[in-house]
Amino acid sequence: MPAVALAVTDGMLHYELSVAVEVFGSDLTHTVDPWYDFALCGNGPVRVGRFRLEPDHGLDHLARADTVIVPGWADPDREPPADLVEAVRAAHAAGARVASLCTGAFVLGAAGLLDGRRATTHWAHTRELARRHPLATVDPDVLYVDNGDVLTSAGKAAAMDLCLHLVRLDHGSANANRIARRLVVPPHRDGGQAQFIATPLPEPGNHPLADLLPWVLERLDQPLTVEDLARRARMSSRHLGRHFTHLTGTTPLKWLHTQRIRHAQQLLETTNATVDTIAAATGMGTATTLRRHFHRAVGVPPDTYRRTFGSSRSLRDGGRERR
Template sequence: MHVVAAPVTDHAPLFELSTIVEIFGASRGESMGIPWYDLRVCAAEDGPVRLGEWATLDTPHGLEALDEADTVLVPPPHDSRRTFPPALLEALRRAHARGARIASICTGAFVLAAAGLLDGRPAITHWDSLDELARRHPSVAVQPAVLYVDDGDVLTSAGSAAGLDLCLHLVRLDHGSRVAGTAARWSVVPPHRDGGQAQYVPTPVPEPSGTPFGAWLDWARERLDEPIEVREWADAVGTSPRTFARRFRDATGETPVQWLAAERVRRAQELLEGTDLPVEAVAARCGFATAAGLRKHFCRRLGATPQQYRRTFRAGHEERLAG
C-alpha cells in the first residue's frame, strides 16, 4: 500500500490538512477494487502540536513516518513562521534522497525550500507569498501563474484550494484519470479549473446520474463519438435550444459546446492512458473529426499534445506499478 506521510508543524492551519485527509485518508479503493493509500499524519516537532487555534494533534506518528513514506505531502506552516525544525528538514532531505515523492500545499513550499529541495527548480506557492518566496530563496524558479508545479519527484501547489488540485493530480499519476475523476466527484469539487492554469487538473467532474440534469449529460456522453448539435440535444431532453443553453450554463458555468469539448478531451485522456490506440483512432472515438482537432483542444486545455500526455502519464504510472 502506498504510504503518504503528512508532517504537521505547530499551529498549522486546518483547511489544507483536511484536504490531504479528504483525498488520501478515505477508504475509497474498495469500491473500485484497488488498493488506496495508507495516510500517516505525523507530528513534525515535539508536542503538543496545535492545529490553528482550535485543536491539538493526537497522532502515534512522528518524523520516522517519513522514512517509510512513498509520498511526503507537506501542509503549510503557520503564516508567521520563518524557521522550521531542523529534524523535519533533515527528514525531508533523507526521504527525497531515497526516492520518495515530495510535495507541498500552499506555503508548505517554504518548508521544502528551507530543506534545499527547491534549489534550481520551478515552484509555486500562495499568490500573496510569491515575492517572499523569491526573496528568501532566490535559487527557486518561482512560477506565478499555475495551480501547481510537477517537477517529477518534487511538486508544489498554489493557495489552499489548489492543494486539492495537486492531491487529485497525484492520484491521477498513481491510478489514472478515471480514478482521479471518481475521487474528485466524491469530494464534490468545482466542475472545472480553467484557463492557463489548467495543466493536468482533472477535467469537469460528471454530474451524478439519476438527477434530471445528469440525464442531459448522460445523453451526450453516450454519443461522444458522434456529431452533436445543440438543437438536437435540446430536442432530446424536451426543451427549446434557448432554454437548454441558459439552464446548461447556469448549472455548469459553460456552454454546451464548451462542455462537450472538455468531456471529449477527458475521454481522450482515458483512452491515451489505457489503450495503445493511435491518436487518429482516439480522436474518432471522442468525436473529433481529425487528429489535428483533438490536438488543438487537448493543447488548449492541458498544455500538452496527446502524444506528450500519453508518454508522461503512462510511463509514470507503469514505473510506479513496476516499483
Template sequence: MSVVAVLAVDGVLGFELTVPVLVFGTAAMVAGEDVYEVRVCAERGSTVDTAAGHLSLRAPWDLDAAAEEADTLVVPARSGFRDDPPPAVLHTITRAAERGARLASICTGAFDLARTGLLDGRRATTHWRYASELARRHPAVDVDPSVLFVDEGDVLTSAGVAAGLDLCLHMLRRDHGAALAAEVARTIVVPPQREGGQAQFVRHEDPADPGASLQPTLMWLETHLREPLTLGDIARHAGTSVRSLSRRFREQTGTTPLRWLLRARVRRAQQLLETTDLPVDRVAEEAGFGAPATLRHHFTRLVGTSPRTYRRSFRPTLR
C-alpha cells in the same frame, strides 16, 4: 499500497492538513481497496496546535514513519512559515527525499521545502501573495506565481489553499489515471481539473451579477465536445459578444475559450482511452478532434505522451 505521510507542525493550517487525507483516503474508498495508506505525522509525543489555536491534535504517527516509510511526503502550509520549523521536520524532509520519496507542498509549505535546498534549480510555486518573498529568500528557486501547481516529477508544489486539492488530484491522476481521479473529484464535489492559474484569483473577483457566470456555458461545452464549435457558437450560447466572452473567460477561468475547450477535449480523450476499447480514430471523433492526427498532436503536447502510450500506461487496473 502507497504510503502518503502528511506533516503536522505547530501552526499548521487545518484545511491544508486535511486535503491530502481527504483526497487519498477517498481514493481508497472509491477504488474499493487500499491503494493508499494516509498517515498524519508529527514529532513523537507532541501535541500540535493548528493555526490560530482553533484545534490541537495528537498525530497517530511520528516523523520516523514519514522519513523512513512514506512513498509521498506532503508538507502543508503553517502560520509561522517565515520562521524555521523544528530541525527534526527539515531532517525528515531530507531523509525522505534521499530515500526516493515523492515530495509535495501545499501553499506556503514550499518555504520549508526550499529551506532544505531541494527546490534549488527547480521551478516551484506558492500562494501568489508570498511568491516574491519565496523568490527573494531562495534565489536559486525558479518561482512561478501564475500557476495552480508545478510538477517537477519527484518534487511538486502548489499555490494557495484550495490549490492543494488540484495538486493532490493531479498526483492521484498520475498514480492511477484520470478515471479514478475524476470519480474522487465527483465524490468530494470539486472539479477534476481546474483550468488557468492563480491570475484568475489575483486580479478579479467573482461576477457580482449571477447572470455573468460562465458555469452554464462550461457545462454546455462539456456535453457538446464532439461538435466543431467556434468562438461564435460559444458566444451565442453565453448570450454575449466574442470580445466579452473572451474577457469573461479570462476573468473566470484564467484562459481563453478555445484553450479551455481544447483541454476539455483532451480530458475526454483520456477518459475514453482509459475506460473503453475504442480505436484511436474513434476516440478522436468522440472527443471532438475529428482526425487522429489532430488528437495525437494536441494530446502529446498537453499530456506529454501519445494516446496509444497513454492507454497502455493508464488503463485502470482497479475495478
C-alpha cells in the same frame, strides 16, 4: 499499496491539512482498491489552529513513505522547525516524492528541495519565496508545479488540485475523476492562480509617481506610451523607469499592461459589456487582442472568467456576449 505520510507540526494551516487527510486518509477502497496506506507524522501532539492532533508516528517515519505531503505553513515569515525540515530532506533523499500545499513550499525550500526547480505557493507569498530561495524559479501564476519528485501547489483550493493530480498519477484519470465527484469538486480546473491575484496599487503618498498613476488609470482606453507617461511626470523615460522599478517592481509598460488586464477583469465581473466594448475600454483595441492577452495573463479566456467571477448582472447578458 502506496504509502502517504502527512508531515505535521505546530503552526500549520488546518484547511490544507484537512484536504490531504480527506483525499489520502479516507477509506476509499470501494472506489480504488488498494487505496493509500496513510500516516500522520509529527514529533508529539500538534496544535493546528484550534485543534490538537495526535500523530501516528514521529517525523522519522517520513523516510518510509512513497509520498510525503507538507501542508501550509501558517507563518512563512518564520523559519520552519529544524526537525521538520531535516525529516523532509531525509525522506526525499530516501526516495520519497515530496509535495507541498500552499505555503508548505517554504519547508521544501528550507530543505533545499526547490533549488534548480520550478515552484509555486500562494500568490501573496511568491515574492518572499523567490527572495528567500533565489535558486528556485517561482511561478506565481500556476495552480501547481510537478517536477516529478518535488511538487508544489498554490494557495488554499489549489491544494485539492495538487492532491487530485497525485491521485491521477498513481491511479489514473478515471479514478481521480471518481474521487473528485465524490468530493463535489472539479477533477481539473482551467487556468492558474493569476485569475485570483489582486494587484494593489502603491500606497498614496509623497513619491514621484503619486500624481501619475491615478492619471494613467483614468486613461486606460488611450494608447499611452512610455514617452507619454514620462512627459506627464516631467522626467526622462529612463528616470521614469527607475522610479517604476523601485515602486512597483516592474517596468512602466508591464505595469500599464497589468492595469489594463485588471480593468478588464473588473468589467467582466461587474458589467454586461461585450468583449469588444471591454477591449476598447482597456486600450486593447480589438476583442481578438484582448482575448489573447487576457488568456496569457490570467490563464482563462474572458468568457470563462466572467462565468466564474461575474455578478448576476454581468452573467445575465454576458453569457450570450457577442463574439
